[in-house]
Amino acid sequence: MSTNKDNLQFRIITLALLMVAHLIAFSSPDTLVAHNYSISYSTFDTILIGSEPDYPPYCIVDEDGQPDGFSIELFMAAAKAAGLQVKIKIGIWEVIKNELADGKIDALPLVGRTPEREEIFGFTLPYLKLHGAVFVRKDTKDIHSLRDLTEKKLIIMKGDNADEYARRMNLSEDIFNTNTFEEAFQMLANGEGDAVITQRVMGLRLLENMENNTIKPLDINLPDFRQDFCFAVKKGNQELLNQLNEGLSVVIANDTYQHIYFKWFGPAIKAELSTEDIVRVALFIFFPLVIIMVVLWVLVLRKEVKRRTRRLRNEITNHKNTWHELTLKQEKLAASEDQIRLLLDSTAEGIYGIDNKGDCTLINKSAIELLGYENDSEIIGKNMHILIHHTKADGSRYPIDDCAIYNSFIAGKRTHVDTEVLWRKDGSSFPVEYYSYPIQQDEQVVGAVITFWDISDKKRTEKELLKLTEELELTVEKRTAELNEKVLKLDKSQQAMLYMVEDLNRITAELKNERRKLELSNKELEAFTYSVSHDLRAPMRAINGFSNFLLEDYADKLDQEGRRYLDTIKKNAIKMDKLITDLLSLSRVTKADLVYTTVDMQQMAKRAFEDMATTNEKQEFIFEVKNLPSIKGDATLLTQVWQNLVGNALKYCSKASVKNVEITAKDAKDEIVYKINDSGAGFNEKYKDKLFGMFQRLHRDNEFEGTGVGLAIVKRIITRHGGRVWAEGEVGQGARFYFALPKQL
Amino acid sequence: MDEINQVEILIVEDNPSDAEIALRAFKKNKLTNKILVVEDGEEALDYLFCKGQYATNNKVSRPKIILLDLKLPKINGLEVLKEIKSHPETKIIPVIVLTSSKEESDIIESYQLGVNSYIVKPVDFEKFVEAVRDLGFYWLLLNQLPRL
Numbered sequence: 001m002s003t004n005k006d007n008l009q010f011r012i013i014t015l016a017l018l019m020v021a022h023l024i025a026f027s028s029p030d031t032l033v034a035h036n037y038s039i040s041y042s043t044f045d046t047i048l049i050g051s052e053p054d055y056p057p058y059c060i061v062d063e064d065g066q067p068d069g070f071s072i073e074l075f076m077a078a079a080k081a082a083g084l085q086v087k088i089k090i091g092i093w094e095v096i097k098n099e100l101a102d103g104k105i106d107a108l109p110l111v112g113r114t115p116e117r118e119e120i121f122g123f124t125l126p127y128l129k130l131h132g133a134v135f136v137r138k139d140t141k142d143i144h145s146l147r148d149l150t151e152k153k154l155i156i157m158k159g160d161n162a163d164e165y166a167r168r169m170n171l172s173e174d175i176f177n178t179n180t181f182e183e184a185f186q187m188l189a190n191g192e193g194d195a196v197i198t199q200r201v202m203g204l205r206l207l208e209n210m211e212n213n214t215i216k217p218l219d220i221n222l223p224d225f226r227q228d229f230c231f232a233v234k235k236g237n238q239e240l241l242n243q244l245n246e247g248l249s250v251v252i253a254n255d256t257y258q259h260i261y262f263k264w265f266g267p268a269i270k271a272e273l274s275t276e277d278i279v280r281v282a283l284f285i286f287f288p289l290v291i292i293m294v295v296l297w298v299l300v301l302r303k304e305v306k307r308r309t310r311r312l313r314n315e316i317t318n319h320k321n322t323w324h325e326l327t328l329k330q331e332k333l334a335a336s337e338d339q340i341r342l343l344l345d346s347t348a349e350g351i352y353g354i355d356n357k358g359d360c361t362l363i364n365k366s367a368i369e370l371l372g373y374e375n376d377s378e379i380i381g382k383n384m385h386i387l388i389h390h391t392k393a394d395g396s397r398y399p400i401d402d403c404a405i406y407n408s409f410i411a412g413k414r415t416h417v418d419t420e421v422l423w424r425k426d427g428s429s430f431p432v433e434y435y436s437y438p439i440q441q442d443e444q445v446v447g448a449v450i451t452f453w454d455i456s457d458k459k460r461t462e463k464e465l466l467k468l469t470e471e472l473e474l475t476v477e478k479r480t481a482e483l484n485e486k487v488l489k490l491d492k493s494q495q496a497m498l499y500m501v502e503d504l505n506r507i508t509a510e511l512k513n514e515r516r517k518l519e520l521s522n523k524e525l526e527a528f529t530y531s532v533s534h535d536l537r538a539p540m541r542a543i544n545g546f547s548n549f550l551l552e553d554y555a556d557k558l559d560q561e562g563r564r565y566l567d568t569i570k571k572n573a574i575k576m577d578k579l580i581t582d583l584l585s586l587s588r589v590t591k592a593d594l595v596y597t598t599v600d601m602q603q604m605a606k607r608a609f610e611d612m613a614t615t616n617e618k619q620e621f622i623f624e625v626k627n628l629p630s631i632k633g634d635a636t637l638l639t640q641v642w643q644n645l646v647g648n649a650l651k652y653c654s655k656a657s658v659k660n661v662e663i664t665a666k667d668a669k670d671e672i673v674y675k676i677n678d679s680g681a682g683f684n685e686k687y688k689d690k691l692f693g694m695f696q697r698l699h700r701d702n703e704f705e706g707t708g709v710g711l712a713i714v715k716r717i718i719t720r721h722g723g724r725v726w727a728e729g730e731v732g733q734g735a736r737f738y739f740a741l742p743k744q745l
Numbered sequence: 746m747d748e749i750n751q752v753e754i755l756i757v758e759d760n761p762s763d764a765e766i767a768l769r770a771f772k773k774n775k776l777t778n779k780i781l782v783v784e785d786g787e788e789a790l791d792y793l794f795c796k797g798q799y800a801t802n803n804k805v806s807r808p809k810i811i812l813l814d815l816k817l818p819k820i821n822g823l824e825v826l827k828e829i830k831s832h833p834e835t836k837i838i839p840v841i842v843l844t845s846s847k848e849e850s851d852i853i854e855s856y857q858l859g860v861n862s863y864i865v866k867p868v869d870f871e872k873f874v875e876a877v878r879d880l881g882f883y884w885l886l887l888n889q890l891p892r893l
Contacts, residue, residue: 535816537845537866542762544870549769574869 050096082247132225652680786820
């Protein structure tokens, strides 16, 4: 690149100078004439040049066999501009080269400028720069640099720049020369060589013309093979040289060069063909493009930087957050650890953890205390089996391999033991119960946790319990023996009892029998009673009735005495009837089963009065019943009691001036005592024992009528209830009759 | 025969004295004359169902009321009552038991068999007469008898 630029500057300056020189030359031909230059306008000199037949597109032969090509055309133009006429002869390079050297021809249109050739030729300005290339077959893989050519067979046209270059550079030991490059390519295509070195453009053109597609140029740079191509004259032919230079300059200046260039190369050929175009392109397109690209690149970079910066910032923020979180987590962890420590130290059981080797990794306060140490530094890191678990309860050694804790957590199991002891710092031991749990991390056992507590108390208690149990067993045996004796005795008693029971059963059977008999006789009695109630009364009625009929129908036929007799008959009949009724009642009292209910005595007493008293009596009597409590008893029979007592009261007050009957009751703990008080005739207490006797009367029949059965009935009823009767009275001052009934049956 | 058919009161009573007293009561109070007295249960049923000595073309005889003693020879009063009250034709005749029995069992049984009234013969003659008169007034006059 820099060389180009230098060349460019050089060329521009040269060009400018030449142009200026030319102009000056045109304007004042006489003054500005250099010594080395001589221009003649009038005569057209003819020169003879040589041309290769096959060096496209520079020197070729057209269909008519005439020489043609870029170099030829250029030369012709330049010559024309210089006022020269040209004749061309065709020959192979080596030959024409030598002919120029020998002066047989005047110039050559296409000569590469080399230091060697400068010895023998004079060169014009270069009008072309060509680069060399290494051509190989397409399947050649082992040539990547010039060094790789050292062992290869190179095929080069004789005398070509490439040839001199190759030899100069000692590219290879094996250089085969041909007359033309076409031959060379042919050989290469046939495999008769490894590479061809020649001008890149020319080579490509040639291959194109040959319609070859098996050969390609490599990308190797041949730095020393950059050649300027000029017209060449024999060394010393300065005049011709000047002319040619002039002509060439003119051609270049007036665009003829461009024209010819475009004709042969088109506009898209590299800078070798028209350096000025390239320069121009570079100037106007390439550099701005570069600048734009640089700007864009900067912009892109800026964006990229921004992006990266943003990303980095984000990362920083993330890192900060993570850091923050980690700090928090750390704090939490610390807090958790504290909590765990607090928990551990607050249990009553001792807890310690061990690692895989059995060394202590953690221990809580209770454990330290139980083992009689001061602090955990005395224990942490030490092997727990050796420290506290070294001997068994019976004093025998406890090898570590047998250790229950060790064996269990190795196996990943937990264990529970209460038959061993632990040893304190002071050398004493205590019986212990412990649980050992393996600690697992990622399915690996990394240690164990052991919780333990002192069970000395428990052991002691167990011993005592055992002792007690033994004592108890002894006692039990003794007692059992005693009991057995008793049992035997009981058996005997039981036997006796069984006999008794048999007897009882027998007696019960007999009693049942008796009862049946009794029931039967009761039934007979009932029938009898029935009969009596029917059959005895009927005649009574007849006696009564017909006595009345007599009185009614035949009263006028009877005197007073007669009537009195009839009356007597009537009265007696009535009396007899009453007696029968009373007897019936009495018998019913005796036979009937008591039907216990809660009897409202208050109501019953009142009813008795209602039933027994006549209308007159109801008006005349002051009858009071005061709060009689209820009692359990047979309602029917108790009704009878009230009727009899109230009836009596009414009867015996009939002659009294004050007709008062008062009934009260008294609660006397286990019984209730009912009292009926009348203001009637009363009785002589001398005879009170007779009061309740059968058919006993304390008054004459003409005073108060009666059968003497009523009170007997009362007594019998009350007695059947488990109660008792008694009475008080005074003659002419009324009587008080009491009966007491038990509350409990 | 006509007289028998016009019997208004059938008295079933084995005790002639009691029967006579009852008769006298009805007569004295001018309740009715058409009274038939039978002395046992069998005769009572014969009369009612027109059997035996009372056989007629009729199926039943229907007095206005029947006074029935319980204690009767042969067939006793409760059985008679049962017969009367179980035959649809005689069921509707009011039956008044007039007996000296005060037994609860007799009373209950009678009512269970469908007795219309149960009266215990007062021992006192006067009361007896009164009772008959009362029941006569009640059943023949106050009480509405069905037309038979």
